[in-house]
Amino acid sequence: MTITLTVNREERIFSGDPRTPLVDVLRDHLRMTGTKAVCREGFCGACMVHVDGAPMASCLLPVGSLDGAAVTTIEGVATMEHLNAVQQAFEDHDVVQCGMCFPGMVMTMSRFFQTNTSPDRDEIKAAMTGNICRCTGYERIIDALMSIRTNEVTS
Amino acid sequence: MQNNADAAVMNFPRRDARDKLLGRTKYTIDVGGSEVIHAVLLRAEVASAQVLRLDVEAARSMPGVRAIATWEDAPGAHGIGIADHPIFARDVIRYHGEPIAAIAAETLEQAHAAAQAITLELAPLPAVLTMAQALEKDAPLVHPDWKDYDILFEGAARGGNVAWEATVARGDTDAAFDRPDVTIVDGVYRVGRQSHVPFEPRAVVAAFEDGRHHIQTSTQVPWTVRHVTARVLNIPESQVRVTVPAVGGGFGLKFDCSLEPYAAILAKKSGRVVSLVNSRREEQMTCLCRENAEIRIRSAVTADGEIVGREATVLMDCGAYGGEQVFLTTMTAHTLGGNYRLGSVRLSSRAIYTNTPPNGAFRACNGVYNTFALERHTDEICDAIGMDRMEFRCRNVVGDQDIGATGQIFEGNVLRPMIDRMQALCAKHPNGRENGQRLDDGRIYGRAMTVGTWFIFVGPSAATVNLNVDGSATLVTSGVEIGSGSMMHALPQIVAAGLGIAPEQVIVKTADTDAAGRDLGVGGGRTTVSIGAASAAACDEVRDKLLAVASEMLQTAPEQLVLADGRVEIRGRPGSGTTIQKVVAEAETRTGPISGSGAFTAPGIEAMPGCAAGHFIDAIDIPVFAVHDCELAIDPDTGQVEILAYRVVQDVGRALNHRAIHGQIQGGVVQGMGYALHEEITINDQGCFDQTGFEAYRLPLAQDVVPIEFDLFEGAPSCGPLGTKGAGEVPILNVGATIGCAIANATGKQVSQLPLTPPRVLALLDGRDEPLALDHISAVWSNNTLRR
Numbered sequence: 001m002t003i004t005l006t007v008n009r010e011e012r013i014f015s016g017d018p019r020t021p022l023v024d025v026l027r028d029h030l031r032m033t034g035t036k037a038v039c040r041e042g043f044c045g046a047c048m049v050h051v052d053g054a055p056m057a058s059c060l061l062p063v064g065s066l067d068g069a070a071v072t073t074i075e076g077v078a079t080m081e082h083l084n085a086v087q088q089a090f091e092d093h094d095v096v097q098c099g100m101c102f103p104g105m106v107m108t109m110s111r112f113f114q115t116n117t118s119p120d121r122d123e124i125k126a127a128m129t130g131n132i133c134r135c136t137g138y139e140r141i142i143d144a145l146m147s148i149r150t151n152e153v154t155s
Numbered sequence: 156m157q158n159n160a161d162a163a164v165m166n167f168p169r170r171d172a173r174d175k176l177l178g179r180t181k182y183t184i185d186v187g188g189s190e191v192i193h194a195v196l197l198r199a200e201v202a203s204a205q206v207l208r209l210d211v212e213a214a215r216s217m218p219g220v221r222a223i224a225t226w227e228d229a230p231g232a233h234g235i236g237i238a239d240h241p242i243f244a245r246d247v248i249r250y251h252g253e254p255i256a257a258i259a260a261e262t263l264e265q266a267h268a269a270a271q272a273i274t275l276e277l278a279p280l281p282a283v284l285t286m287a288q289a290l291e292k293d294a295p296l297v298h299p300d301w302k303d304y305d306i307l308f309e310g311a312a313r314g315g316n317v318a319w320e321a322t323v324a325r326g327d328t329d330a331a332f333d334r335p336d337v338t339i340v341d342g343v344y345r346v347g348r349q350s351h352v353p354f355e356p357r358a359v360v361a362a363f364e365d366g367r368h369h370i371q372t373s374t375q376v377p378w379t380v381r382h383v384t385a386r387v388l389n390i391p392e393s394q395v396r397v398t399v400p401a402v403g404g405g406f407g408l409k410f411d412c413s414l415e416p417y418a419a420i421l422a423k424k425s426g427r428v429v430s431l432v433n434s435r436r437e438e439q440m441t442c443l444c445r446e447n448a449e450i451r452i453r454s455a456v457t458a459d460g461e462i463v464g465r466e467a468t469v470l471m472d473c474g475a476y477g478g479e480q481v482f483l484t485t486m487t488a489h490t491l492g493g494n495y496r497l498g499s500v501r502l503s504s505r506a507i508y509t510n511t512p513p514n515g516a517f518r519a520c521n522g523v524y525n526t527f528a529l530e531r532h533t534d535e536i537c538d539a540i541g542m543d544r545m546e547f548r549c550r551n552v553v554g555d556q557d558i559g560a561t562g563q564i565f566e567g568n569v570l571r572p573m574i575d576r577m578q579a580l581c582a583k584h585p586n587g588r589e590n591g592q593r594l595d596d597g598r599i600y601g602r603a604m605t606v607g608t609w610f611i612f613v614g615p616s617a618a619t620v621n622l623n624v625d626g627s628a629t630l631v632t633s634g635v636e637i638g639s640g641s642m643m644h645a646l647p648q649i650v651a652a653g654l655g656i657a658p659e660q661v662i663v664k665t666a667d668t669d670a671a672g673r674d675l676g677v678g679g680g681r682t683t684v685s686i687g688a689a690s691a692a693a694c695d696e697v698r699d700k701l702l703a704v705a706s707e708m709l710q711t712a713p714e715q716l717v718l719a720d721g722r723v724e725i726r727g728r729p730g731s732g733t734t735i736q737k738v739v740a741e742a743e744t745r746t747g748p749i750s751g752s753g754a755f756t757a758p759g760i761e762a763m764p765g766c767a768a769g770h771f772i773d774a775i776d777i778p779v780f781a782v783h784d785c786e787l788a789i790d791p792d793t794g795q796v797e798i799l800a801y802r803v804v805q806d807v808g809r810a811l812n813h814r815a816i817h818g819q820i821q822g823g824v825v826q827g828m829g830y831a832l833h834e835e836i837t838i839n840d841q842g843c844f845d846q847t848g849f850e851a852y853r854l855p856l857a858q859d860v861v862p863i864e865f866d867l868f869e870g871a872p873s874c875g876p877l878g879t880k881g882a883g884e885v886p887i888l889n890v891g892a893t894i895g896c897a898i899a900n901a902t903g904k905q906v907s908q909l910p911l912t913p914p915r916v917l918a919l920l921d922g923r924d925e926p927l928a929l930d931h932i933s934a935v936w937s938n939n940t941l942r943r
Binding site: 027028031032033034035036038039040041043044046073074075078080083087090091094095096097098099100101102103106125126128129131132133134135136137138139140141142 | 166168169171172173175176177178179180181182184185187188351352353354355401402403404406435637638639640814815817818821822823824825826848849850854855856857858860861862863
């Protein structure tokens with residue numbers, strides 16, 4: 001079966017088992033390894049991508065269901081020179097540790113700030129609940145996100 | 156050495172953040188492409204069995220298969236203290252998940268299919284799944300041939316299912332317990348296993364290049380990987396090169412060699428680059444967990460709170476092979492035997508074989524549960540003699556010139572002033588609440604403060620610093636960036652301060668055993684201390700060479716020269732000197748490029764002779780202390796515990812990067828909250844973990860946590876560079892203790908176990924919890940040792 005989808009605004013064609021999870025198509029077939037497969041059961045959020053603008057866990061998405069879809073991955077939200085506002089806040093506050101959860105967190109929170117530009121701390125925490133981090137204990141990440149509440153976020 | 160401590164203190168940001176945020180960082184799991192083939196392990200699905208037949212011939216001819224390895228390919232056994240661990244099961248399977256064969260094929264699917272084609276015939280053997288079973292008279296032995304194993308470290312008692320026993324005996328505890336003026340307090344405690352859950356599982360990519368193995372791996376210990384791989388393959392260590400890309404979390408799990416030898420064998424056999432990555436299920440089900448432990452403590456205490464005698468036995472489940480637990484038996488003397496002055500003490504710390512997956516190292520290993528047991532026991536003592544909990548601690552914590560369990564003499568008053576600092580921190584938030592009080596929403600309030608003792612695992616490190624013609628410096632060590640940031644923050648800060656350059660000008664080479672000298676690894680809070688000290692020593696040599704050349708150029712004695720802002724200046728005359736680049740250029744014409752090497756190892760603090768037996772470390776070179784305070788609320792309908800506030804006073808020696816230490820405290824305490832409240836691996840009657848993934852193993856989430864308030868205690872004695880101590884490991888130390896004590900205070904009930912899951916807390920509240928009984932640990936201490 002052949003599936004055509006756009007990944008980071010570029011058309012891609014996948015020929016293979018339509019049940020293949022999107023995360024494996026990205027990592028193994030397109031060799032875009034920024035999206036991380038950690039739990040592979042939709043709990044950790046490390047494999048979050050945007051599908052037609054909505055954040056989704058790519059481990060749970062059979063590629064066969066994505067014909068014609070527009071997928072944005074962590075490789076597509078910023079350039080080397082210009083981070084998006086969420087990434088910039090994380091860098092400025094020096095909150096990254098091992099880094100494995102951050103691509104997914106960036107995807108979730110970039111989208112969240114498009115829907116809520118001035119969230120309070122509890123709203124940010126609620127939005128973060130689907131992204132597990134084993135290193136940081138979250139609060140410094142929340143501090144960083146609080147600093148961009150009134151800024152515009154693009155992704 | 157000029158005083159450059161202040162120059163090293165800054166909130167220098169980590170340089171690897173941007174690539175990590177862009178998804179550009181290549182971890183070991185991200186190494187791939189069409190040239191890489193994929194390996195899987197055939198693992199045992201029973202806990203204990205005899206292997207009757209293993210036949211891989213059919214699998215060899217399966218599509219895409221490039222190599223298969225079994226025990227015949229790995230003749231050697233490895234271990235810590237005892238060489239008890241072959242990497243493949245041969246005649247006997249000792250745990251659920253034990254590797255039997257390794258298969259490499261063009262695709263992962265082909266490798267899995269070939270694994271299914273291997274013929275394996277087994278005959279079941281009886282299994283011991285708990286330490287109580289393992290210690291029964293006539294229990295089946297996990298290692299019937301234990302007497303025949305190579306001993307790698309002498310001095311311990313061993314026997315049957317007791318893999319290793321370390322004992323401490325100082326003073327006459329019998330006389331102390333016989334005193335007419337003492338109250339005897341006897342307590343038992345139990346904790347479960349904690350899984351590290353690093354987001355990058357254990358993973359390796361191996362190649363065979365120019366007659367040598369090249370192993371790229373997600374590890375904390377490149378030199379251990381080199382050593383163990385060579386040992387089990389029965390080849391010289393020099394034939395193994397280990398390099399380490401960015402590591403996606405370790406927490407101690409990657410302090411052992413694990414998957415590397417399998418990939419190395421397959422790479423040589425196939426001539427291909429082989430990737431071997433644990434699936435999340437494998438990673439979880441063979442996690443080298445923080446071990447489950449069972450503890451009994453008896454204390455003889457006078458009416459005014461003097462601990463005249465203490466006897467304790469700690470059983471540590473090492474699983475099917477000794478591993479880290481053999482070493483960690485040592486730590487009981489310094490954790491359970493820590494915190495308080497003891498008139499006399501006897502300790503038995505035992506690693507017990509069971510037919511369960513082996514355990515390993517986990518952030519503040521051993522200390523976390525021994526601190527829980529010790530602090531709960533301390534509160535039980537206070538109740539028994541009618542003394543306030545803080546008053547008891549203030550009277551008894553170790554201070555300057557006090558002796559520890561093994562007779563080492565502590566220097567400096569540290570814990571006592573730290574308690575004062577904690578009381579000052581708490582006084583900023585008076586709330587008038589009392590333990591057991593009902594809050595407005597009906598929940599029960601609880602609070603506790605505890606103390607803890609941990610250490611820095613020093614030992615050998617090496618560093619080379621090359622001063623480059625552009626004035627930058629390259630630091631070459633075997634240090635690994637596992638996420639904690641030591642390689643990104645402290646090390647460039649130390650080198651920059653040592654050479655008078657900016658930390659951005661310090662290039663930090665990633666670990667490569669072909670490039671850097673030997674190192675014990677990244678763990679035990681040792682990176683800043685041990686690698687930092689070696690790096691500082693290398694900088695000293697560089698500076699001496701640099702100033703010797705500059706001295707001639709500037710016609711000024713070296714001691715009148717200072718290094719700052721990338722220049723060599725005549726002291727007191729800024730702008731009078733020249734740039735480092737010019738001195739390096741001049742040096743190249745005279746003596747050649749400038750580099751320096753440095754080394755560090757354990758300074759070797761002494762214990763009292765004869766106190767400790769079977770210990771790898773008799774005394775701790777750098778003690779680290781912590782004081783924690785927790786406020787929480789318990790929902791009496793659900794047993795759910797919410798942390799309301801959490802405070803830490805931590806002994807850091809000198810804080811080089813306040814912001815980075817904050818990150819470690821927040822992250823470490825939250826990992827401890829998971830351990831205290833909901834993280835637990837349980838083992839079913841098949842000897843298999845019940846928690847196979849994220850659904851069943853409950854990690855802390857953003858909504859579970861609170862900002863940790865903290866105060867860094869600086870100035871305690873340390874042999875670390877610039878007076879530092881490691882700050883990343885210790886934050887987890889007394890979280891289980893503090894939450895456990897707070898729940899005991901809130902409920903007025905006996906808290907003897909962790910984690911305190913909602914069902915367990917509800918049982919406490921309702922009086923349905925059965926008192927913990929550990930009948931296999933005798934109240935007569937000497938019955939709990941092989942040396943009797």
